[in-house]
Amino acid sequence: MKKRFSAVLALGAVAALTLAGCSDPGSGGDSGSAPAEWPAQDADLSGTTLTIWAAQNSNTVPDSVVAGFEELTGAKVDVVTIPDPYEQSIQTKVATGDKPDLAFWQPTASQLTALNAKTNLQSLDDAPWLDAYTPELRDITGILDDTRYATLITTPAVEGVYYNKQVFADAGITTTPGNWDEFLQVARDLKADGVTPFFDFGGGTPWATQWWVQVQLADAAADGLWDRVNANEETFTDPTIQGAIDTYQGLIExxxxxxxxxxxxxxDQGPALLSGDAAMAVQVNSFFGQLQSLADTEELNEKIGFFPISPSGNVGTFIPDQSNALVAFKTGDAKREAGARQLLSYWLGDGYQDFVNAQSTVSLQSDVDSSADVPQALLDVSASLSDSVGSMQALAVANPDLYLNLGDMIQGTKTAVEVAEATQAQFAELAKAIGTPGF
Incomplete structure (x- = not known):
């Protein structure tokens, strides 16, 4: 999975991008400037080379689109793999003036801010494919300060519970939990029967630890939690977030x-769930990619299910990542900028059905069918988006390293209180660096 970049290390890149905004006015496309023109999908681009930056886990995603677009337009499209940590590497390159035409990017407010979107990115307002999105996905992400800078190409990830259907059936569990308390009761019943309820990991980079905290915050997020955190009116050390951290630690103990x-x-996580060595894992969509590398669709439909979870019900927490979306850069070359918009129009237009089929993924568009190879669990993930709430990454102005601090807690080098304190200190530092009022 995408390793979350270290916010502390990214701080210098954020500052550099902010400074760059003072000296590089970019090339149009800001809110307030003339709307960009959207070329026809088949406009001739012979002699034009476009570059797409991708992470190691997304560098093959454009393959079908690139092949179709090059044949249709005569353009050449180069996909360049940027090494991990992807987000930090991109910010450093952009801060020095090195820009692609398009790049995979996490379409959240904090990550668009990290790229200094107004200066560095083209506006995608009035893009011709927007009305083709299913209504609940059209405006779910990709927007900063009322301007659209990123476009989804696949459904955003959702934090929720993947479970082994056979383990549940063997334990006599016939319905999935309807809220957090029922979820924990199922776990305790399974443990009493000698089954490992949950699988998580603390070795290496423990990025999945944060999902355990964030799903507990779903109700609070719907009630404006992250707005209050962004305004410095509530902190990670206050009872809501601290309580979720405490609960996670308690479940471990x-x-x-x-x-x-x-x-x-x-x-280790995918094989454990697939084999039934553990009953459940709180994870996001990219985890299912691991499962798909271990089993075919028939086996996955037989063994693996999904349900969203929140304190009071089954509300998912969405967290779009860099493999879900693209941004188009202002390069100063009008022809390439128009070519980038044209490629996006093709990707989400005539090339979209082939893309969905090639990726065996869920369609974002009402009039384009999802791939027949999509397992039911992923269809259930997509269906949960209609009433989901945003994650910290989606709604907070900055993305501190909560997962690393939780990893330290698992290893015994931080207490739950110290996790919240360290995360809040880092969040405040990042928020101050980007000029957030109240910090």
Whole structure:
């Protein structure tokens, strides 16, 4: 999965991008300037080379689109892999003036801010494909200060519970939990029967730890939690977030997780769930990619299910990541900028059905069918988006390293209180660096 970049290390890049905004006015496309023209999808681009920056886990995603677009337009499209940590590497390159035509990018407010979107990115307002999105996805993300700078190409990830259907059936569990308390009761019943309820990992980069905290915050997020955090009216050390961290620590101490929690890795998680060595994992869509590498669609439909979870019900927490969306850069070359818009129009236009089929993914568009190879669990993930709430990454103005601090808690080098304190201090530092009022 996408490793979340270190916010502390990214701080210098954020500052550099902010300074760059003072000296580089860019090339139009800001809110307030003339709307961009959208070329026809088949306009001739012979002699034009476009560059797409991609991460190691997204560098093959454009393959079908690139092939079709090059044949249709005569353009050449180069996909360049940027090494991990992807987000930090991109910010550093852009801060020095090195820009592609398009790049995969997490379409959240904090990450668009990190790229100094108004200066560096083209506006995608009035893009011709927007009305083709299913209504609940049209404006779910990609917008900063009322301007659209990113466009989804696949459905945003959702934090929720993947479970082994056979383990549930063997334990006599016939319905999935309807809220957090029922979820924990199922876990305790499974433990009493000798089954490991949850699998998580603390070895290496424990990025999935944060999902355990964030799903507990779904109700609060719907009630404006992240608006209050952004305004410095509520903090990570206040009862809501601190309480979620405390609960996670308590579940670990209760023995509801795999015994090798401290040393387990992401690579261990998929096999554990698929084999039934563990019953459940709180994860996001990219986890299912691992499952798909281990089993075919028929086996996955037989063994793996999904349900969203929140304190009071089954509300998912969405977290779009860099593999879900693209941004188009202001390069100062009008022909290439128009070519980038044209490529996006093709990607979400005539090339979209082939893309969906090639990626075996869920369609974002009402008139384009999802791939027949999509397992039911992923269809259930997509269906949960209609009433989901935003994650910290989606709604907070900055993305502190909560997951690393939680990893330290698992390893015993931070207490739950110290996790909240360290995360709040880092959040405040990042918010101040980007000029957020109140910090």
């Amino acid at each position: 209760e023995g509801l997780f795999n015994e090798n929690l401290k040393t387990a890795t992401f690579e």
